[in-house]
Amino acid sequence: xxxxxxxxxxxxxxxxxxxxxxxxxxxxxxxxxxxxxxxxxxxxxxxxxxxxxxxxxxxxxxxxxxxxxxxxxxxxxxxxxxxxxxxxxxxxxxxxxxxxxxxxxxxxxxxxxxxxxxxxxxxxxxxxxxxxxxxxxxxxxxxxxxxxxxxxxxxxxxxxxxxxxxxxxxxxxxxxxxxxxxxxxxxxxxxxxxxxxxxxxxxxxxxxxxxxxxxxxxxxxxxxxxxxxxxxxxxxxxxxxxxxxxxxxxxxxxxxxxxxxxxxxxxxxxxxxxxxxxxxxxxxx
Amino acid sequence: xxxxxxxxxxxxxxxxxxxxxxxxxxxxxxxxxxxxxxxxxxxxxxxxxxxxxxxxxxxxxxxxxxxxxxxxxxxxxxxxxxxxxxxxxxxxxxxxxxxxxxxxxxxxxxxxxxxxxxxxxxxxxxxxxxxxxxxxxxxxxxxxxxxxxxxxxxxxxxxxxxxxxxxxxxxxxxxxxxxxxxxxxxxxxxxxxxxxxxxxxxxxxxxxxxxxxxxxxxxxxxxxxxxxxxxxxxxxxxxxxxxxxxxxxxxxxxxxxxxxxxxxxxxxxxxxxxxxxx
Numbered sequence: 409x410x411x412x413x414x415x416x417x418x419x420x421x422x423x424x425x426x427x428x429x430x431x432x433x434x435x436x437x438x439x440x441x442x443x444x445x446x447x448x449x450x451x452x453x454x455x456x457x458x459x460x461x462x463x464x465x466x467x468x469x470x471x472x473x474x475x476x477x478x479x480x481x482x483x484x485x486x487x488x489x490x491x492x493x494x495x496x497x498x499x500x501x502x503x504x505x506x507x508x509x510x511x512x513x514x515x516x517x518x519x520x521x522x523x524x525x526x527x528x529x530x531x532x533x534x535x536x537x538x539x540x541x542x543x544x545x546x547x548x549x550x551x552x553x554x555x556x557x558x559x560x561x562x563x564x565x566x567x568x569x570x571x572x573x574x575x576x577x578x579x580x581x582x583x584x585x586x587x588x589x590x591x592x593x594x595x596x597x598x599x600x601x602x603x604x605x606x607x608x609x610x611x612x613x614x615x616x617x618x619x620x621x622x623x624x625x626x627x628x629x630x631x632x633x634x635x636x637x638x639x640x641x642x643x644x645x646x647x648x649x650x651x652x653x654x655x656x657x658x659x660x661x662x663x664x665x666x667x668x669x670x671x672x673x674x675x676x677x678x679x680x681x682x683x684x685x686x687x688x689x690x691x692x693x
Numbered sequence: 694x695x696x697x698x699x700x701x702x703x704x705x706x707x708x709x710x711x712x713x714x715x716x717x718x719x720x721x722x723x724x725x726x727x728x729x730x731x732x733x734x735x736x737x738x739x740x741x742x743x744x745x746x747x748x749x750x751x752x753x754x755x756x757x758x759x760x761x762x763x764x765x766x767x768x769x770x771x772x773x774x775x776x777x778x779x780x781x782x783x784x785x786x787x788x789x790x791x792x793x794x795x796x797x798x799x800x801x802x803x804x805x806x807x808x809x810x811x812x813x814x815x816x817x818x819x820x821x822x823x824x825x826x827x828x829x830x831x832x833x834x835x836x837x838x839x840x841x842x843x844x845x846x847x848x849x850x851x852x853x854x855x856x857x858x859x860x861x862x863x864x865x866x867x868x869x870x871x872x873x874x875x876x877x878x879x880x881x882x883x884x885x886x887x888x889x890x891x892x893x894x895x896x897x898x899x900x901x902x903x904x905x906x907x908x909x910x911x912x913x914x915x916x917x918x919x920x921x922x923x924x925x926x927x928x929x930x931x932x933x934x935x936x937x938x939x940x941x942x943x944x945x946x947x948x949x950x951x952x953x954x955x956x957x958x959x960x961x962x963x964x965x966x967x968x969x970x971x
Contacts, residue, residue, distance in 0.1 A: 418869035419862060419878075426782060433778040434790060436771055439819075440843055441796045444808035447818070451811055486717070493713035501707055502700040509714075515722055517897070518950060520904025522924040523943045526931065527725035530732050530940065561721050584704065594705025616798065623801025625907030626924065630931055643803040643907065650807050650911065659811075662804040669799035676799075677792050 448666045451659035463657035464664065471637050472645040472661070478553070479641065480621045483560045488614055491568025495606075496598075498569075499576040500584070510573070516565045524562045525630025528555060551633035556641065559627035564617045571613030572606055579605050608683045612676065619672045623665055729947075732940040744941035749917055750926060754942075757923040758949060760834060761902035764841035769895045772849025773887060779850070780857040797846045802907025809840055810911045832914030837922065840908045845898030852894035853887050860886060888964045896957040903950055 416422065421429070452460045463469065494513060498506060516524065532539040532549035542549055549555045583605070587597045603610075625643040632639040640648065642661055649658035699707070733741060744750070779791050797805065813820045813830040823830050830836050860883065868878040906924040913920045923946055930939035 418875070419865040421875060429774055429778050430782060430784055432771075433775050434786070436775070437790055437793050440839075440846060441793045443812055443819070444805060444843070445796065445800070447811050448804060448808045451808075490713060490717045490721075493710040494718075496706060497710035497714045500704040500710075501702050504698050512718060512723065515726070518900040518904075518954065519726070520906065520924050520927075520943075520946060522906050522927050523729070523904065523946060524725070526927060526939055526943050527729045529931065530936065531725045531728040533936075535936065536728065558721065558725075562725065565721055581704065588703060588705070597705065619799045623804070625801060625803040626904075629906070630928060643801050646803045646807065647911075658807060662801075662807060665801045665804050669796065669801070669804075672799040673792050673795055676795060677788070 445666060445670075448659055448662050451655060452663040454659075455656050459656055460660040460663070463654075463660045468637050468640070469645065469657070469661060472640050472642050473664075475553075475556075475640070476622055476642040479556055479560055480618060482557050483564065483621050484614060484618055487561055487564055487617055488568050488610070490565070491572055491613055492610070494569045495572035495576050496602075498573055500581060513569050514566050516562055521559075521563050521624065521626030522630055525559050525627040528558050528562065528627075528631050532558070550631055551635065551639060553639070555631040556628050556639060559631045560621050560624050563624050563627050564620045567617040567620065568610065568613035571609045571616070575606055575609040576602075608679055612679050612683065615672055615675055615679070619669060622668060729940055729943055732936065733944045736937050736940060740937070741941040741944060744938045745945045749921070750923075750942060750945075752918045753921050753923045753926045754945065754949065756834070756837070756921070757903055757946075758953070760837050760841055761899055761905075764838055764845055764902050765895050765899040767842055768845045768849050768898045769891055772846070772894060772898075773853055773884075773891055775850045776853035776857050776887075780854055794847050794850050797843050802844065802905070803911075805843055806840065806908040806911035809836070809843060809908065813839060813912065831912050832916075832920065834920060836912035836914070837909055837920060840912050841902040841905060844905050844908055845902050848898040848901065849891055849894030852890045852897070856887055856890045885964070885967065889961055892957060892961045892964065896954055896961075899953065899957070900950060903946070903953075 420426075464473075494509075498510065519527075529550050530536060532542065532555060534540055534543050534548075534550070539549060547554070549558065583601050584597050587601045592600070623643055624641075625647070628641055629644060629647070632641065632644060634640055634644055634648070636648065642665060646658050646661050646665075649661065745754075775790075775794065779787060779794075810831055811817050813823070813836055815821065815824045815829065815831070817831070820830055828835075830839065864882060864886075865878055868882045869875075873881070904924060906922075906928070909922055910925055913922060913925075915921055915925060923942060927939045927942050927946075930936075930942065
């Protein structure tokens with residue numbers, strides 16, 4: 409029996425093994441990822457769309473949404489600027505201790521958000537030297553907007569730099585050196601040579617940073633003081649509503665953040681295709 | 694060799710980029726962390742030990758690190774399978790599965806926390822099935838385990854995927870020509886090649902799980918000595934304005950995390966050497 413359809417290459421798994429592995433992958437993701445996502449929307453809409461939207465319209469919910477947007481609007485450009493500057497410093501210059509510097513930039517990934525919040529309280533709280541002076545001068549950091557921004561920046565700190573550094577290493581320095589030889593100024597080199605090369609990676613890093621910034625819970629819970637209508641961000645408000653058994657309101661706000669997560673994933677997938685194109689294009693010459 | 698601190702370079706922007714990098718890194722990350730270490734130094738080693746050496750703290754630390762380790766091990770195995778399936782097989786819905794792997798990165802932890810609780814609570818979809826079978830998931834250590842799997846899910850898959858992509862078919866063909874069965878090839882050729890990347894993902898998932906707070910506290914039930922995680926204990930101390938105790942537990946967590954990451958790094962170096970490239 410030499411039926412061509414039963415032929416299997418020696419470097420492939422049996423069809424049964426394939427099916428089992430695909431089943432494990434799809435089943436695992438279904439239970440762990442898709443099911444929670446569906447539950448968020450189902451619970452938000454359990455009393456209809458009108459009830460869900462109405463729960464987002466009250467004063468506390470609106471101020472939470474506004475606060476989250478303000479925090480993201482401040483922390484995102486600052487972290488993007490840091491990411492660009494540090495990637496430029498690390499990839500365009502040779503200096504001692506480069507690996508150590510990269511480790512320090514990655515540090516926030518191995519520190520618990522709660523510990524991050526604790527660090528900020530110890531640094532800027534009323535009991536600390538700096539914090540006491542700032543509070544006395546009328547600029548409280550902890551339990552106020554600046555503290556929440558700092559906490560958000562801490563947990564999202566490495567995102568942009570981590571995306572930019574590998575791309576900028578891959579692209580090397582030759583294009584910038586050519587532009588400099590031709591007499592372009594430093595800013596002009598950055599804006600017309602470097603930036604177009606790194607724009608998709610930059611966008612990608614900013615996207616990840618944005619998702620995490622809007623959703624950060626642990627660090628913000630510690631430094632915000634959870635003052636309703638003042639320092640309660642969207643995730644903090646979800647916790648408050650949930651603990652008060654206001655299920656529809658809690659899940660409606662959760663659904664807004666889940667929608668944002670879905671949009672993030674959609675843009676991310678689109679960007680990855682772009683990034684892959686760009687990398688393969690830059691490998692060609 | 695006397696290497697200069699910074700090589701001379703015609704590239705512009707040295708002062709500006711170095712200035713921004715060092716200023717922001719210090720202000721946002723290094724100064725706050727040194728504030729914690731300073732607090733620990735003034736509080737004293739004996740006092741830190743006294744704070745940590747209590748049944749409730751040990752129970753929380755043991756719970757956090759043990760469950761994080763189990764969750765990261767689960768993600769190690771599941772993540773490698775997922776990476777393999779997503780790169781090697783073509784089937785309908787593959788792109789959707791690939792995108793879904795990143796959901797735990799994009800979904801805020803508080804949202805994940807209440808969603809998982811709603812699913813696995815005794816009146817939830819999965820929780821009620823478990824109840825029929827005589828199990829309880831939410832408000833037990835199983836609930837914490839599931840939440841920790843969720844937050845660490847993408848790490849191993851995302852580090853292993855590019856490596857699977859780069860495996861050259863010739864290697865597998867050579868192994869097959871020399872008479873190895875497919876299972877033998879996978880065990881002796883493919884798995885060792887994936888190991889260093891998988892361990893990197895494992896370390897990231899572990900670090901993330903140990904520090905995780907938002908997605909765990911809803912599903913955990915937070916019963917002292919049973920389902921109370923270490924980060925929650927820090928939050929409880931902070932709510933009582935007991936900064937010394939909070940710092941002591943925070944420092945203990947940092948120390949144990951770094952020790953664990955160091956061990957993983959050593960295993961990684963060993964597994965790289967074993968397959969012949971460093």
